[in-house]
Amino acid sequence: xxxxxxxxxxxxxxxxxxxxxxxxxxxxxxxxxxxxxxxxxxxxxxxxxxxxxxxxxxxxxxxxxxxxxxxxxxxxxxxxxxxxxxxxxxxxxxxxxxxxxxxxxxxxxxxxxxxxxxxxxxxxxxxxxxxxxxxxxxxxxxxxxxxxxxxxxxxxxxxxxxxxxxxxxxxxxxxxxxxxxxxxxxxxxxxxxxxxx
Amino acid sequence: xxxxxxxxxxxxxxxxxxxxxxxxxxxxxxxxxxxxxxxxxxxxxxxxxxxxxxxxxxxxxxxxxxxxxxxxxxxxxxxxxxxxxxxxxxxxxxxxxxxxxxxxxxxxxxxxxxxxxxxxxxxxxxxxxxxxxxxxxxxxxxxxxxxxxxxxxxxxxxxxxxxxxxxxxxxxxxxxxxxxxxxxxxxxxxxxxxxxx
DNA sequence: CGCGTGATTGAAACCCTTCAAGTTTAGTGG
DNA sequence: CCACTAAACTTGAAGGGTTTCAATCACGCG
Numbered sequence: 001x002x003x004x005x006x007x008x009x010x011x012x013x014x015x016x017x018x019x020x021x022x023x024x025x026x027x028x029x030x031x032x033x034x035x036x037x038x039x040x041x042x043x044x045x046x047x048x049x050x051x052x053x054x055x056x057x058x059x060x061x062x063x064x065x066x067x068x069x070x071x072x073x074x075x076x077x078x079x080x081x082x083x084x085x086x087x088x089x090x091x092x093x094x095x096x097x098x099x100x101x102x103x104x105x106x107x108x109x110x111x112x113x114x115x116x117x118x119x120x121x122x123x124x125x126x127x128x129x130x131x132x133x134x135x136x137x138x139x140x141x142x143x144x145x146x147x148x149x150x151x152x153x154x155x156x157x158x159x160x161x162x163x164x165x166x167x168x169x170x171x172x173x174x175x176x177x178x179x180x181x182x183x184x185x186x187x188x189x190x191x192x193x194x195x196x197x
Numbered sequence: 198x199x200x201x202x203x204x205x206x207x208x209x210x211x212x213x214x215x216x217x218x219x220x221x222x223x224x225x226x227x228x229x230x231x232x233x234x235x236x237x238x239x240x241x242x243x244x245x246x247x248x249x250x251x252x253x254x255x256x257x258x259x260x261x262x263x264x265x266x267x268x269x270x271x272x273x274x275x276x277x278x279x280x281x282x283x284x285x286x287x288x289x290x291x292x293x294x295x296x297x298x299x300x301x302x303x304x305x306x307x308x309x310x311x312x313x314x315x316x317x318x319x320x321x322x323x324x325x326x327x328x329x330x331x332x333x334x335x336x337x338x339x340x341x342x343x344x345x346x347x348x349x350x351x352x353x354x355x356x357x358x359x360x361x362x363x364x365x366x367x368x369x370x371x372x373x374x375x376x377x378x379x380x381x382x383x384x385x386x387x388x389x390x391x392x393x394x
Numbered sequence: 395c396g397c398g399t400g401a402t403t404g405a406a407a408c409c410c411t412t413c414a415a416g417t418t419t420a421g422t423g424g
Numbered sequence: 425c426c427a428c429t430a431a432a433c434t435t436g437a438a439g440g441g442t443t444t445c446a447a448t449c450a451c452g453c454g
Contacts, residue, residue, distance in 0.1 A: 381445095400450085412439075
């Protein structure tokens with residue numbers, strides 16, 4: 001359909017280094033990063049595995065999620081073009097992955113080894129890489145507060161505003177899962193909203 | 198009551214640097230960090246303020262929380278001895294604080310300016326400071342998943358296991374707020390648990 | 395001592411889940 | 425390219441857990 005959604009994303013943009021840093025980073029990536037394409041539905045990382053890879057999304061859409069003991073999926077985040085997806089925290093502590101990663105669309109990624117990321121970070125100004133991580137903390141912080149203080153309808157409306165492009169690219173049941181409600185509840189809630197508008 | 202709960206916490210332990218780094222850090226802290234005591238109930242930081250301070254808790258207990266538009270409090274985290282409490286993320290982006298910080302007990306803290314933290318971080322190995330931040334990401338990640346997938350009772354039991362010392366130091370209504378439920382709901386839930394045991 | 399805050403308990407309302415059925419959509423093989 | 429099938433979405437009824445509101449109890453602090 002709209003095949004040229006956007007130009008392909010690049011890790012170098014993601015890192016936004018100074019120009020001389022870029023040269024160094026480019027060389028590192030050229031000799032170490034592997035570009036791979038996963039077809040829709042492929043599970044890239046399993047919960048419980050030991051993995052030391054991060055995935056930079058050039059094109060497509062990834063998802064991270066857990067399975068609880070009742071076998072229910074809980075979507076943790078979506079990773080569209082330009083996002084770096086990984087289970088950072090488990091990796092930093094040499095623990096098995098807490099999350100599954102799978103491809104919601106056919107997705108092309110740069111697979112980056114954890115050690116390479118370390119070297120890349122070494123080239124970035126420390127404050128920059130810190131700021132990047134802090135952004136994630138901020139996103140998570142707001143999500144916790146949302147889950148505690150907002151109704152499902154409010155959370156859905158917020159999702160629409162925050163990730164308008166993602167809404168049309170993932171099944172509703174995954175959005176429901178991200179919001180922490182059942183698919184049925186989301187469907188009814190959408191019905192309500194449509195009626196009122 | 199049990200006044201000698203634990204020895205006083207120190208920022209140097211928190212940073213856990215190598216011994217030669219410690220000397221440098223010690224000097225920095227001596228000339229810049231201010232030790233302050235806030236009495237129970239004092240609001241140390243208001244939401245909306247621009248602040249560039251972090252608080253290292255030597256003794257006592259801090260809390261961070263938001264107020265929603267309906268005037269309800271939502272506890273984001275508790276900060277007992279040895280914890281670094283601040284609205285990191287807002288500060289890194291030069292945005293006004295999202296959180297209030299107040300003292301639940303009489304609390305002694307080292308007030309550390311953001312710029313000093315930057316210098317201290319400069320002395321730490323980058324990976325160490327990264328790891329510290331990643332721990333927080335992990336905690337938040339698990340909390341999001343808990344809020345999405347567990348019942349209030351399960352979340353309460355998990356809180357008891359994870360923060361056994363804090364339970365006895367804060368009013369129940371704050372625990373309820375942390376769990377994302379009303380004080381009444383927590384009270385009933387506790388009644389249930391007591392009956393079953 | 396009394397007042398105010400926190401905790402408890404109960405009843406009613408509400409939101410969301412669960413289960414079940416029916417409809418639409420999308421993907422697959424012939 | 426159509427036909428078939430599976431998956432996704434919708435809708436409804438019943439049930440459960442949580443909120444809300446209100447009243448009562450317990451207690452610590454001034």
